[in-house]
Amino acid sequence: MQADLVSLARSWAVRIWLGLMAxxxxxxxxxxxxxxxxxxxxAGLLATFPLIWSLFIIINSxxxxxSESGVVADSILSKSVTRYEYILAKIASRLVMVxxxxxxxxxxxxxxxxxxxxxxxxRDGIVWSILIIGxxxxxxxxxxxxLSTLFNRTMVAMIGTWGVWYAAGAITALFRVExxxxxxxxxxxxxxxxxxxxxxxxxxILAGFAVASVTVISIAVLHFSRKDL
Amino acid sequence: xxxxTTHNLTxxxxxxxxxxxxxxxxxxxxxVFGLVGPNGAGKTTTIRLLLGLQSPTAGDVRVFGxxxxxxxxxxxxxxxxxxxYPRFPKDMNPILYLDFVGRIFGIPTDVRKPRLAALLRxxxxxxxxxxKVQTLSTGMTTRLGIAASLINDPELLIWDEPTAGLDPExxxxxxxxxxxxxxxxxxxxxxxxxxxxxxxxDYIGILSEGKLIFSGPVEEMTRFTRSGAIELELEGDIxxxxxxxxxxxxxxxxxxxxxxxxLRFKRDGTMAVELSKVLQLVNEAGVTLYAIHSLQDExxxxxxxxxxxxxxxxxxxxxxxxxxANGVSGIxxx
Numbered sequence: 191m192q193a194d195l196v197s198l199a200r201s202w203a204v205r206i207w208l209g210l211m212a213x214x215x216x217x218x219x220x221x222x223x224x225x226x227x228x229x230x231x232x233a234g235l236l237a238t239f240p241l242i243w244s245l246f247i248i249i250n251s252x253x254x255x256x257s258e259s260g261v262v263a264d265s266i267l268s269k270s271v272t273r274y275e276y277i278l279a280k281i282a283s284r285l286v287m288v289x290x291x292x293x294x295x296x297x298x299x300x301x302x303x304x305x306x307x308x309x310x311x312x313r314d315g316i317v318w319s320i321l322i323i324g325x326x327x328x329x330x331x332x333x334x335x336x337l338s339t340l341f342n343r344t345m346v347a348m349i350g351t352w353g354v355w356y357a358a359g360a361i362t363a364l365f366r367v368e369x370x371x372x373x374x375x376x377x378x379x380x381x382x383x384x385x386x387x388x389x390x391x392x393x394x395i396l397a398g399f400a401v402a403s404v405t406v407i408s409i410a411v412l413h414f415s416r417k418d419l
Numbered sequence: 420x421x422x423x424t425t426h427n428l429t430x431x432x433x434x435x436x437x438x439x440x441x442x443x444x445x446x447x448x449x450x451v452f453g454l455v456g457p458n459g460a461g462k463t464t465t466i467r468l469l470l471g472l473q474s475p476t477a478g479d480v481r482v483f484g485x486x487x488x489x490x491x492x493x494x495x496x497x498x499x500x501x502x503x504y505p506r507f508p509k510d511m512n513p514i515l516y517l518d519f520v521g522r523i524f525g526i527p528t529d530v531r532k533p534r535l536a537a538l539l540r541x542x543x544x545x546x547x548x549x550x551k552v553q554t555l556s557t558g559m560t561t562r563l564g565i566a567a568s569l570i571n572d573p574e575l576l577i578w579d580e581p582t583a584g585l586d587p588e589x590x591x592x593x594x595x596x597x598x599x600x601x602x603x604x605x606x607x608x609x610x611x612x613x614x615x616x617x618x619x620x621d622y623i624g625i626l627s628e629g630k631l632i633f634s635g636p637v638e639e640m641t642r643f644t645r646s647g648a649i650e651l652e653l654e655g656d657i658x659x660x661x662x663x664x665x666x667x668x669x670x671x672x673x674x675x676x677x678x679x680x681x682l683r684f685k686r687d688g689t690m691a692v693e694l695s696k697v698l699q700l701v702n703e704a705g706v707t708l709y710a711i712h713s714l715q716d717e718x719x720x721x722x723x724x725x726x727x728x729x730x731x732x733x734x735x736x737x738x739x740x741x742x743x744a745n746g747v748s749g750i751x752x753x
Contacts, residue, residue, distance in 0.1 A: 193508075193519055200510060260506040263472050265516070265567070268500040269523045270492040415489060418432075418473040 194283035198250070207246040208291055214238060215299045219306075228307025232316070233379035235299055236323045239292060240372045244330055247288055248351045251334030253344035254280045255414070263419035273415040281335045281407055288331045289324060296320055312385030318392045319382050325399035326372060330355060332403045336410035339417070370398045420448045420484075422575055422605045423469060427478035430464050430629075438464040441478065442631040444624055451601040453616040453637075454609040456626030462609040463503065465626070466579045469607070470500055482575070496524060499568035503580040505560060507552040513539060513563050514548050517570055524571040531570075538566040557584040565596065576606045582615050594619055614713075647684035648714035649694070654678065655706035663704055669696045681714065 198204050218235045255262065255277070267276060300320065304311045333354060337347040354361065355372075362371045375395065381387065423446035430439040439461040446452045454462050467473040468480055471487045471494075480487040482494050507516050517538065521531035539545050542562040547555060555563065561581060568576060578597070582590045597608055598619045610616045617623070623640045625633040633640065653660070657675065664673050664680070671693050672683040682697060684690040701708050 197508070197510060258508075261508055263467070264500075264502040264506045264564075265508060265520070266523065267489075268470050268472060268495065268498075268502070269520060269571075270496040270525065271523055272490040272492050274490065416474065419467070 191279035191283045191286075194254075194279060195286065198283065198287050201250070203246070204250060204287070207243070207250070211238075211243060211291060211295045215295050219299055219302045223306050223308060227309035228303050228311050229309055229380040229383040231307060232300055232303045232311065232383055233319070233376075235303075236296060236319055236379055237376040239296075239323055240326050240330070240376060244327075244355055245352070247327065247330055248334050248348055248355065250287070251284045251331050252338050252348040252351050254284055254335045255338040256342055256344045256347050257338075259342050259419075267419060273417075274411060277335075277339060277411050277414045280338075281332060281410070284331045284335055285328060288327050292324055292327055293320075296323075309384075311383055315383045315385045315387065318387065319379055322375060322382075322392065322395050322399070323379075325396055325403070326375065329399050329403045329406065332406045332410070336406045336413075339410045339414040367398060369395055370402070421445050422448050422483060423452075423607065424481045425465075425469075425478065426481075428465070428468060428475055428480060429477040430461075430468060430473065431476045437629050439468070439475075439626075440629045442626075444631060444634060446605065446607055446622065448605055450621040451597060451606045451608065451619055452622045452624065453613070453620035454607060454624045454626065455611070455613045455616070456609075457611055459628075460611075460626040461629040462611075462626055463579055464629075466500075466577055466607070466609060469577060470495065470498065496571060497574045499571060499573035499576045501561075501564045501568040501576070501578040501581055503583050504557070505564035505567075507560070507563065509551065509553045511552055512549050513544050513552065513555075513566070516552060516563065517566060520567045521570050526571065534570060534572075535566075538569055542566045558586065558589040561585060561589070561593070565593070569600075574604060576600060576604055576608075578606065578608045580609055580611070582610060582612070590615065647690045648682065649684075650676070650679055650681045650712040650714055651697075651701070651708060652679045652710040652712065653701070653706045653708055656704055657706060660701060660704040660706050663700045664697070667696070667700060669693050669700070671697060 215235060218231050221231055258266075262276070267273065297320075300316050304313075304316065330351075334347070334351040337350045337354075338344070341347040341350065359371045359373055362368050368374065369391065378387070382392075423444060425442055425444040428439055428442040428444065429437075431437050442461075442465065444465070454465060456462050464473065468475055469482060469487060471480075471489045471491050474489065482491075483497060485491065485494055487494055508519070511519065514535065517535035518531065521535060526534070539548050542565055544559060544562055544566065547559055552560070552563065561584070565578075565581070568578065581593045581597070585593060594615065597606060597616070600606060601619060601621075608616055608620070613623070617637065617640075620637050622635065623633065623637050624631055625640075657678070657680065660680065661673070661675050664671075670684070670689065674681040682694075684693050698708070
């Protein structure tokens with residue numbers, strides 16, 4: 191995991207992504223004090239993670255295993271590393287990166303918008319919104335790494351993850367879990383940030399993403415533990 | 420004691436390709452075992468199964484007396500693996516890579532650091548130790564792979580085609596190293612070229628189209644391949660020489676090939692005498708002799724063919740072999 195994090199830190203794609211996110215936060219925070227209300231500004235900032243920055247998450251996570259398909263057997267799994275250790279380290283390092291960046295950008299921005307922005311923000315609403323978007327990103331990252339174990343080609347894993355993520359509305363409708371639809375959640379963010387929500391619904395969303403993430407990770411681990419290298 | 424034992428080891432990929440078919444392999448402790456076969460014979464598949472990188476379709480693998488599985492890290496901790504054309508993390512240099520492998524094996528820093536430095540020196544990569552691995556030549560990459568396979572001071576070395584892509588100097592270095600390491604470790608080394616590794620091996624296993632057709636001591640193997648075949652590289656009136664051979668009483672079978680003649684002597688120990696007579700004829704024919712080549716490799720091919728023809732005699736033999744399932748020794752190993 192440590193080696194993977196060092197490798198990610200050296201990646202220019204990751205650095206550029208971090209820079210763009212920081213730039214967006216720098217632009218968003220002052221806007222909350224003038225032409226935009228604080229809930230809309232913070233909702234807009236949070237919404238970019240599942241809608242726009244998801245593309246960077248997919249790019250950085252879909253190659254976690256598939257891009258190393260030759261190296262992993264020669265240099266890692268032929269040594270004293272179990273399949274579980276390897277795949278869990280891959281998922282963990284991606285989650286640390288994604289959640290680390292997410293919190294690094296949103297926590298200071300949320301504080302500044304709440305402190306200086308125009309309009310009411312509920313503290314609990316901010317916590318719920320950050321938690322739910324964070325869990326959504328956990329699911330997306332897990333999904334990307336899982337597909338990276340299924341496919342030997344990074345591009346296929348990338349397109350697969352992208353397809354599943356952008357068809358999430360249809361998929362959630364198919365399984366009758368519309369409350370997990372990313373678009374519906376993003377639409378509800380301004381209201382949630384103002385405290386206009388039902389706590390049980392928020393718990394349900396959080397639990398739904400957690401269950402989906404654990405399921406995806408379990409499938410990935412199970413598949414990878416039996417995969418021929 | 421056997422370090423590696425496989426029982427009826429079979430690997431079929433996606434129900435489409437039989438890569439290995441009922442191999443019963445035994446590698447005794449302290450030996451150098453050569454796994455030989457042409458490309459696609461199943462050598463790499465066998466090695467990947469031995470390391471738990473792949474799971475067998477049928478049969479099992481035991482290493483150090485325990486069953487090898489994808490998660491048997493305690494067994495792999497005692498193995499040093501060198502893959503064919505090894506691939507390393509691109510953004511690392513040799514020092515970082517060896518340190519990384521050492522950490523994976525859980526070797527403490529005060530042991531790991533001096534050991535990696537000693538290994539880099541031993542494989543002659545000190546001057547390239549700061550270079551990114553992707554910039555290393557094939558020979559340097561193999562030498563780094565050799566160092567990585569030794570970082571955990573393993574009891575068993577598994578080297579897959581260690582001489583592949585190397586120049587003659589690199590091949591010699593690798594063969595000499597196998598000979599040296601073989602004095603204290605058990606080694607399984609694969610190659611598609613028997614001549615490359617034969618002189619350093621105690622045991623040989625021959626794979627052909629996924630079937631282990633021979634497994635046993637080198638002496639037993641050479642008994643079959645010692646047919647006294649050589650090739651004379653000539654220039655001049657080769658046809659004239661052939662005409663003389665045709666009528667001479669020398670006990671040799673011969674074939675005219677390209678710029679030379681291929682000779683096959685009987686196995687009764689008269690080769691030196693008969694060869695001296697042939698050379699006398701070469702001299703008399705006024706032909707220039709440039710070189711004498713051993714035809715050991717061709718003999719191995721002939722050996723494989725002979726065994727396969729022998730095996731093709733009937734299903735009863737196959738059924739008998741299945742019943743014998745345990746242990747492999749001598750011809751008809753599979």
